[in-house]
Amino acid sequence: MSCPNSILIVDDDFDLRDILRDVLEIEGYAVATAGDGNEALDYLRTNDPPCVILLDWMMPRCNGPQFRSEQQKDATIADIPVVLVTADARGEEKKQAIGVPHCLMKPLQLDRLLALIEQYC
Amino acid sequence: MDENFMTADRLRELRLLDRVVEPFVAANASGILVYVNPAAGQLLRWEPDALVGQPLISIMPPRMHEAHRRGFGRFVEGGKPRIMGKPIRVPALRSDNTEIEIELLLSTLELETGGVVFLGSMRARTELVELERQSELLALLETLLATAPIGLAFVDCELQYVRVNEALAALNGVPAEAHIGKSLAEVHPDFASTLEPVYRGVIETGLPSIGRELRREDPVVPGGAAHYLASHYPIRGARGEVLGVGVIVQDITERKRMEAERELLLERERRAHAAVQAERQRLYGLFMQAPAVIAVSRGPDHVFEMANPAFRALSGGVDPIGKSLREIRAELGRADGFVGFHDDIYASGQPFVAHEYPLTVPIDGTEGQQVRYYSFVIQPTRDAEGHVDGLLRHGVDVTEQVVARRRAEELATQLGNQQQWLEAVLNLLPVPLLFIEPATANVTFANVAAQEMAGGEIPRFVAANAEHTVHACTDDEGQRIADAEMPTVRVARGETLRDFTMNWHLPQGSKPLLLSGDTLPSMHGHAELAVLAFQDISRLKTIQAELTEAVRVRDEFMSVAGHELRTPLAALALQIQSLQRLTGQSERDDRIHARLGKAIRQVERLSELVTELLDVSRIASGTLELHVERFDLAALVVEVVARLEDSATQAGVRLVFNPVTEVFGEWDRSRIDQVTTNLLINAIKYGDKKPVVVVVEGKNDHGRITVRDEGIGIAHDAQERVFERFERAVSERHYGGLGVGLWLCREIVHAHGGRIALHSEPGVGTTVTADFPQRFSKEQV
Helix, strand or coil: CCCCCEEEEECCCHHHHHHHHHHHHHCCCEEEEECCHHHHHHHHHHCCCCCEEEEECCCCCCCHHHHHHHHHHCCCCCCCCEEEEECCCCHHHHHHHHCCCEEEECCCCHHHHHHHHHHHC | CCCCCCCCCCCCCHHHHHHCCCCEEEECCCCEEEEECHHHHHHHCCCHHHHCCCEHHHHCCHHHHHHHHHHHHHHHHHCCCCCCCCCEEEEEECCCCCEEEEEEEEEEEECCCCCEEEEEEEEEHHHHHHHHHHHHHHHHHHHHHHHCCCEEEEEECCCEEEEECHHHHHHHCCCHHHCCCCEHHHHCCCCHHHHHHHHHHHHHHCCCEEEEEEEEECCCCCCCEEEEEEEEEEEECCCCCEEEEEEEEEECHHHHHHHHHHHHHHHHHHHHHHHHHHHHHHHHHHHHHCCEEEEEEECCCCEEEEECHHHHHHCCCCCCCCCEHHHHHHHCCCCCCHHHHHHHHHHHCCCEEEEEEEEEEECCCCCCEEEEEEEEEEEEEECCCCCEEEEEEEEEECHHHHHHHHHHHHHHHHHHHHHHHHHHHHHHCCCCEEEECCCCCEEEEECHHHHHHHCCCCCCCEECCHHHCCCCEECCCCCECCHHHCHHHHHHCCCCEEEEEEEEEECCEEEEEEEEEEEECCECCECCEEEEEEEECHHHHHHHHHHHHHHHHHHHHHHHHHHHHHHHHHHHHHHHHHHHHHCCCCHHHHHHHHHHHHHHHHHHHHHHHHHHHHHHHHHHCCCCCCCEEEEEHHHHHHHHHHHHHHHHHHCCCCEEECCCCCCEEEEEHHHHHHHHHHHHHHHHHCCCCCCEEEEEEEECCEEEEEEEECCCCCCHHHCCHHHCCCCCCCCCCCCCCCCCHHHHHHHHHHHCCCEEEEEEECCCEEEEEEEEECCCCCCCC
16 A cells, blocks of 8 residues: 655755655655665665655666666566656657656756645655 | 074173184084184184184184094083183194194183083284293392392382382381382481472373482481482383383492592682682782882892882882892992992891881982881891891881871970960969869879968879878768769769869868869860869858858747737737727717727738737747648639728729639648738738739649739839848838738648749739649648
């Protein structure tokens, strides 16, 4: 069972991660953060699953696609929904490449982000 | 029944004898003639009917009457039904009381109609003698026919063989008996078409065909030809009618062969004779027309017996034949040592040879004289014992060659001077130059600049290909250039080189070279020449490499910078949006909310600029990738128009777009979106608050977007460069942006294999049209 109103933010940029957590917490969500794919996998394997993961594409050590590959191999976390967040214009292809239904472009439109999160939480 | 007379009916059978040529008479048992056929009438000179009813003794001499009565009585009393008597010779009495000896053969004949008659067949003795004579003649003819060495035959009017002798059978290769009753066509299937007209001609005209020569394939010797001499005669019957054709055939094959051999020999002899004649004529013609001076003299007095026209011309037109050299010189009024000179050659037997010897000779047709040069030989001739018996003079006029050689020597001197002058000029040039001989690829000249670059003198007249060059040459990829592809060899074989690049590896280091070369045609006495000019482009190469690296670093920086800029922008935008959501409902909060909204728009604008920068670096580094999918262009433009509606309203521009039809195609959705957005943003920006019309259509397998504004337009001289990077047609102070919008549009359209065109009139407006093929193909791109 996923933890209600919980979100995992995976992004290597500390400021963006921090602001996003502030904003979402103000909106009433329980937010956890990870600086790359490895941290995210560690978190997911040791905590209750969040409602949704906001996943950056480009990160050091373990990037978005690598995280996604590992997630799909691990049946215990494979079903957790993922929303791709990227600064690149090729969001649509990236989204298809890693098999996630939604992609948000940086800079983020807050209204859109909240509306999308509401679908999962 | 009266036996003396027979009725006509009963005699009808005897009438059959009317048409027989032998004389017949018939008598009844009373010795009364009951029938006389016309032949008998003719023999006895009686009308046949006059004799019928007369007693038999009417046709017998009186001295035979008594014997007849006895004999006839015995004959009748004998009563034998058939008597086949021997022929008996008896005299017969004619109507004119003359007698004729006949041979009589008696027999009895039972008539089918009843009764018996005695039948007498008569033959005149004289006729018998004739028959015997004819029989003997016939036997003789048969012998002749059989033994004649020539072919004989009789062919009837149906063209069938009736008689053939052995000689003709042998010629035909068919047994004599196999001819009989056969037609010409049956006996000679291959030859009948030749023979039949001859036979028919004889039969139809009644005229003989004498001595006709016939030729056919030899029926006995396969592959050989047989020749015949044939005569055809009409054979006539008693009344002169043609009964057939007599043939006499003589085999003349051997004679023909002999004739042909003789003709062949004669022809060979004629040809040989003609060849000898022609050879003689040719030699004489050569002698007479030779451009050389030829003359032969005999004896110690040098009496001329042969001299060609050239010699006569040299001798001032004097006819030398039969004259001594001394007489000729006297006739010419020259008493000099010329004769003694010839005497010496004659006496010594040693030939005299002279080259380019000057002789004063008369000018043709004038009184004047001129000096001409001759190369000649005076050769002693010898008799059978080896003693000198004459002199042969043979000389050639070499004046033209002497003059030409002297002229060539003068020209060579002049050319040498020119060459020195030219080389001095070329040595002053800073551009390295080589002259190359086209036929051999030998370097015939290298100027000082070329020698300096080579670090020493380039040896002249040495082939300048790779084998003979001490320093190797490589192409831009570092591969050694093959001999045949060396620039020197290429220009030597007539190729034109323009901006050919290679590396020349010298002991002092490698030099990148830029070479140009061509062939100079022969001119002013100089032979054809290949020229190769080259330039050291080391510095140019260094600068080019530095520039390429600078561009690469810049593009990489822009890519990284673009990405790095976006992340803080994202955080900033998120922060502002979050603050907006925290504002309350007071008037002061409204003002804060409005100001935060303006801040957001600035962030968005900054973000768009960053996107453009990223695109520029991606396209410039060649990493633009298209993600093609099938979609409706009109629907996409509807979205873009809707998205820009607010911006257009703020700029006072009305966007007009009425999609008429769907236009599906295979394109990159986000990139086509980008092109449409850029075109519309430009039209809004420069639209001068007037409507902007957008049209989408499908035409000729292409999708087309047209954006037309009625704004400020673009100056004609700027229309070309608006598609270049960082270019704009208006002052950047009045209109913002990086100046990459149209460049991006063009690059994206080209990446789709399409075209973009711009038509603009300052003060009237601008129309931009972008065409994209509806089916995407990498080859098109």
